[in-house]
Amino acid sequence: MTALNPDDAKRLAAARALDLVTPGMRLGLGTGTTAAHFVELLGLRVAQGLQVICVPTSERTRTQAQLFSIPLSTIEATPELDLTVDGADEFDPQLRLIKGGGGAHLREKIVAMASRRMVVITDSSKAVVTLGKFPLPVEVNVFGLEVTRRMILAAAKASGCDGEIRLRKTPSGHPFVSDNGHFIVDCFLGSIPDPNQLAARLVAIPGVVEHGLFIGIAKAVISAGPDGVEIFGELG
Numbered sequence: 217m218t219a220l221n222p223d224d225a226k227r228l229a230a231a232r233a234l235d236l237v238t239p240g241m242r243l244g245l246g247t248g249t250t251a252a253h254f255v256e257l258l259g260l261r262v263a264q265g266l267q268v269i270c271v272p273t274s275e276r277t278r279t280q281a282q283l284f285s286i287p288l289s290t291i292e293a294t295p296e297l298d299l300t301v302d303g304a305d306e307f308d309p310q311l312r313l314i315k316g317g318g319g320a321h322l323r324e325k326i327v328a329m330a331s332r333r334m335v336v337i338t339d340s341s342k343a344v345v346t347l348g349k350f351p352l353p354v355e356v357n358v359f360g361l362e363v364t365r366r367m368i369l370a371a372a373k374a375s376g377c378d379g380e381i382r383l384r385k386t387p388s389g390h391p392f393v394s395d396n397g398h399f400i401v402d403c404f405l406g407s408i409p410d411p412n413q414l415a416a417r418l419v420a421i422p423g424v425v426e427h428g429l430f431i432g433i434a435k436a437v438i439s440a441g442p443d444g445v446e447i448f449g450e451l452g
């Protein structure tokens with residue numbers, strides 16, 4: 217097979233995920249460059265008459281889905297979904313993920329957990345043996361930011377990680393604000409030897425709204441790369 221560039225790989229993975237969509241499904245739509253391929257391909261199918269109802273995981277995805285006239289709902293009105301298709305920043309052999317590179321992981325996690333199945337679509341560069349090379353995003357309350365930052369650092373150290381916790385900023389130097397009105401801190405840890413332990417410690421911190429570790433949520437990963445499409449986990 218000819219070498220694929222990462223964007224072609226993302227589209228290939230998205231196209232494979234589209235095969236899982238059947239008429240009448242209630243779908244969660246992820247956020248990011250890979251999920252955007254899925255939204256576009258889904259939009260083309262909707263234009264041909266496919267009937268689905270979708271819940272977007274960010275304002276960005278909502279805007280894109282509207283451009284394609286994809287019928288939308290909210291998680292409040294549609295709290296049970298059949299399938300969510302979303303990207304990831306990293307996945308490990310146990311299908312544990314780091315998400316939130318785009319700051320959308322809170323809504324993404326709510327929508328994924330409201331779904332019977334969450335299927336991840338990625339290019340093969342996102343596969344890792346140990347999570348943590350990608351900085352772990354944590355959505356935090358604006359109030360008490362510095363206290364929360366220190367507590368996250370202590371939780372990381374107690375979980376065998378070391379590194380820096382930085383407030384995410386926009387290109388103009390202002391704090392990045394999520395769709396939910398919170399800040400994001402990025403944990404530059406290098407490696408997370410025990411993601412389950414770190415996740416448990418992070419949820420116990422009062423200022424933490426949600427962390428970007430997705431553990432036991434993804435049922436399958438569709439990963440596309442130079443060797444074609446690989447499926448990890450169970451699609452069905």
Ligand SMILES: O=C[C@H](O)[C@H](O)[C@H](O)COP(=O)(O)O
Pocket residue numbers: 246247248249250251302303304305315316317318319320321324
């Ligand atoms: O907040 C963003 C999401 O978790 C994305 O799914 C993740 O960052 C992967 O994005 P991309 O497909 O652009 O690599």
